[in-house]
Amino acid sequence: MRTQVAIIGGGPSGLLLSQLLHTRGIDSVVLERQTKAYVLQRIRAGVLEQGLLDLMTEAGVGERVYREGFAHDGTLLSYGDEMFRIDFTEHTDKPVMVYGQTEVTxxxxxxxEATDGRLVFQVSDVEIVGADTDSPEVQYTVDGARQTLACDYVAGCDGFHGVxxxxxPETLRKDYEKVYPFGWLGVLSRTPPVHHELIYANSERGFALCSxxxxxxxRYYIQCRLDDRPEDWSDQAFWDELRRRIPGEQAARLVTGPSIEKSIAPLRSFVTEPMRWGRLFLCGDAAHIVPPxxxxxxxxxxxxxxxxxxGLRQIYEESDAEGLDRYSERALARVWKTERFSWWFSTLMHRFPDQTEFEYKIQLAEIEFLRTNKAAQAAMAQNYVGLPY
Structure with a gap:
């Protein structure tokens, strides 16, 4: 089998790239390790920047997100019983859209599927051969048979643990990583949200998020220990702890119910450089991870x-390699700014195990500065709604 672009990974980034290429008449094949049903059961974040919304519209999949998504013009930050709002539209003229990643997928x-896109599920033993040559191949096993997919380029959208x-080669790439000493315990429940906008809470007991x-x-989250397990937390224990971490007015309004999904996610920051080797290009979690x-x-x-x-449009439509040649440089420039924001926001809102009282007071002073300073609010809003491409 042959294609122009082999895409490894059938999550949202691989599918979005495939659909965008299709709109320009560029052929692709998507290889996914899991089943479609498995991919669609993953619970992930659901706050979309305008840049992603624009890409979805260009790909022809923007109708439902604008019909069913919830545009948010701001977000709320709390510390103790104090709470204030960051107004996105005041500072950027842009909202964000709350729409589940599962729905994007x-x-x-x-x-x-409507355009007969080639999607191959339950592939195993994937191997990228000749990425540093002009004739790369992706070899894989499906239904017990070994297959070869010849291509012009390979897009690695297969996540942190992918191939x-x-x-x-390790001699050609460098990894940067920060592992945080806590995780997020998340609960999904069929209950009305406690507020129509997200609440990020800093408390003496740890971070909480109402989404x-x-x-x-x-969708609610609380900061937890890395050695906690979801089964260690009853629903009642979770709701009690969440109430302790959000302002009293919101705690009194919180509607609780049985959890329909409960999980713990560790927090880490990770970047690998470069994001290109020959005709192999890394996308998404294959190249970088941010705290949620x-x-x-x-x-x-x-x-x-x-x-x-x-870059692929340039090479196929104009025979111009400039976009592909500069892909890693351009992607990483924005990645590192995103990593900085996620690190800053995580550091601002969480309690660290070795945090001193002095450091906690500094943390609260920074939150208070953010509450009272328009320039600081503008900087946060610009990063939250998404930096330009």
């Missing part, structure tokens, strides 16, 4: 897709 699968990043998927489906604070994971993957899609 669902929309993209529907679009690829793509590991294909780049939502829609008017009847809420600020919901930058999917949005940063989308910016990678933008740069790679632009």
């Amino acid at each position: 669902r929309d993209l699968y529907k679009a690829r 793509s990043r590991k294909t780049i 939502m998927r829609n008017e009847a489906l809420s 604070t600020g919901a930058k994971g999917l949005n940063t993957a989308a910016s990678d897709v933008h740069y790679l899609y632009t």
Whole structure:
């Protein structure tokens, strides 16, 4: 089998790239290790930047997100019983859209299937061969048979544990990593959100986030120990702890119910450089990970897709390699700014195990400065709604 662009990974970044290429008549094949049903059951963040929304519209999958998503013009930060609002539209003239990542993936699968896009599921033993030559191949096993996919270029959208990043020789790449000493315990419940906008809470007991998927489906998080397990937390224990970490007015309004999903996610920051080796290009979690604070994971993957899609259009439509040659440089320039924001916001809102009282007072002083300073609010708003591509 042959294609122009082999895409490893059938999550939202791989599907978005495939659908965008299709709109320009550029052929691709998507290889996914799991089943479609498995991919669609993953629970992920659901705050979309305008850049991702624009890409979805260009890909022909923007109708439902604008019809069913919830535009947010700001967000709330609390510390103790104090709470204040960062107004996105005042500082940037842009909102963000609350729309589940699962729904983004669902929309993209529907679009690829409607155009007979080539999607191969349950592939194993994936190997990228000849990425540093003019004739790369992706070899894989499906249904017990070994297959070879010849291509012009390979897009590695297969996540942190995928084969793509590991294909780049260790002597040619450098990894940067920060592991945080806590995780997020997340609960999904069929309850109305406690507020119509997100609440990021800093408390003496640790961080909390009140989020939502829609008017009847809420997503809540609390900072927890790395050695905690979801089964260690009963629903009642979770709701009690969440109430202790958010302002009293919101705690009194909180509607609780049985959890329909409960999980713990560790927090880490990770970047690998470069994001290109020969004709192999890394996208999304294959190249970088951010803490979930600020919901930058999917949005940063989308910016990678933008740069790679632009470069592939240039090479196929204009025989101009400039976009591909500068892909890693351009993607990383934005990645590091996103990493900085996620690190700053995580540091601002969480309690660290070795944090001294002095450091906690400094943390509160910075939050108070953010509450009272318009320039600081503008900087946060610009980063939250998404830096330009």
